Amino acid sequence: MANTSGQAFALMTASPVLGGRAPTLRTYLRRLPTGEKSPLARLGTTHFARWLVIDDLVYQGPPQVREHLKSSYLIFVSNFDGPLGSYIDAIARLMPVEADAIWGHCVGYPGAADPTAFAGFVQRNQIDTTFFVSAYPDASVAQVRESLRARERFTNFAVSVQGTDPAALRRAFTARFPVPA
Amino acid sequence: MTRTPTATRQRSGSPLVPVGDARTVAVQTVDVRTVDGVRAVDGRATAITVMTPIKPGMTPLVRLVMFAGEHLSVLAEALVKLSFIHYARWSIVTGLPYNGPPQEKERLHYDYLFFETNFNGTWDEYIDAFSEVVPNRMKAIWGTSFGFPGPRPVGPFKAYIHANDLAVDHYYGAYPEATTKTVLAALRLREKLDAFRVKATDITDPDDFKRAYDAFLVDIQHDL
Structure with missing residues (x-):
């Protein structure tokens, strides 16, 4: 199944938006806080994710025959630490208010209060991934963050001990970087 | 260095x-x-x-x-x-x-x-x-x-x-300030650092430690 690479999972869902609701949904999404305050940050396992509302398909010109969508669609794309079931569960558990505010504009949305129904809705709207690549497929979000922190800490340390005598260096290192748990 | x-x-x-x-x-x-x-x-x-x-x-x-x-x-x-x-x-x-x-x-x-x-x-x-x-x-x-x-x-x-290119309405990244190169360097460095931390406990002589530490710095120089 091409939905995974290493321990990472590529999810895509497309949900039909109720008539006339696309502008409201779009506005809500655009006003969501970003960065650490994004509701997705609460999940802790999301590397990169996005929501987009599409109203129609892009026409390429002849010889393509122009076609139009009958509904707007809410597309959710996420690259996260698997497995899928835990992730969907986490959305319902950790961001139920936002999930309802977003997918509540979609046809057939059961609400996040019932995790089983929510999972069913997500999976019914899932579109399989054909090809998925990551530069670091085996690293979880936690591992990436810990590694970035360790790199910064060690860089600061290395700079601070330049010119120190060997005994002091050894003491400083073993104090700052004891054996990992 | x-x-x-x-x-x-x-x-x-x-x-x-x-x-x-x-x-x-x-x-x-x-x-x-x-x-x-x-x-x-x-x-x-x-x-x-x-x-x-x-x-x-x-x-x-x-x-x-x-x-x-x-x-x-x-x-x-x-x-x-x-x-x-x-x-x-x-x-x-x-x-x-x-x-x-x-x-x-x-x-x-x-x-x-x-x-x-x-x-x-x-x-x-x-x-x-x-x-x-x-x-x-x-x-x-x-x-x-x-x-x-x-x-x-x-x-x-x-x-x-x-x-x-479709307009995105909300975009999230877990480590938005890190480039891919930085992430890869950090993952490599952390692995080597963890190994060195274990090794360091066995090196009690300060001069031996300094030599090992300098060798470690050379090993990770591209990951800093």
Whole structure:
């Protein structure tokens, strides 16, 4: 199944938006806080994710025959630490208010209060991934963050001990970087 | 090693941006609707989302190209060369989900190729890189979509991607200030550091420790 690479999972869902609701949904999404305050940050396992509302398909010109969508669609794309079931569960558990505010504009949305129904809705709207690549497929979000922190800490340390005598260096290192748990 | 604090903390840029270049991608609080309405950013991470119609009968060919990509190291190597991509994926969309009334069932005339990517650097640098580094791969993947002008010259290729780039309404990255190179360097460094921490406990003589520490610094110099 091409939905995974290493321990990472590529999810895509497309949900039909109720008539006339696309502008409201779009506005809500655009006003969501970003960065650490994004509701997705609460999940802790999301590397990169996005929501987009599409109203129609892009026409390429002849010889393509122009076609139009009958509904707007809410597309959710996420690259996260698997497995899928835990992730969907986490959305319902950790961001139920936002999930309802977003997918509540979609046809057939059961609400996040019932995790089983929510999972069913997500999976019914899932579109399989054909090809998925990551530069670091085996690293979880936690591992990436810990590694970035360790790199910064060690860089600061290395700079601070330049010119120190060997005994002091050894003491400083073993104090700052004891054996990992 | 006599680097200054500033030098050791300098972020590694993408292969196309000289280190020390003053350009930055964006600040975190920017509205995702930027100047032309489609470019989404979070910190240094940039998003592109594209969906193009596949020419009739060509879907199996696209699947084959993707299947081959998954199983051949050649593509993996090419993508590693484009070392500013965090995550990317392609999905062949053969239909859109039906959730029942009042939704009208969608009957798509074509299959669509959906592409989503997360990278660091600017939108232009990204397309430039694909055009320069993996043009044959681009032709193989998008050559079966209507309207694809070819990967070179890059002007029409950029116009094509831009025309098909879908506006993102919310974009999130878990470590938005880190480039892909930085993430890879940090993962490598942490692994080596953990190993050295274990080793260090067995080295009680200070001069022996200093030698081991200096050797460790040489080992990780490219990861700092």
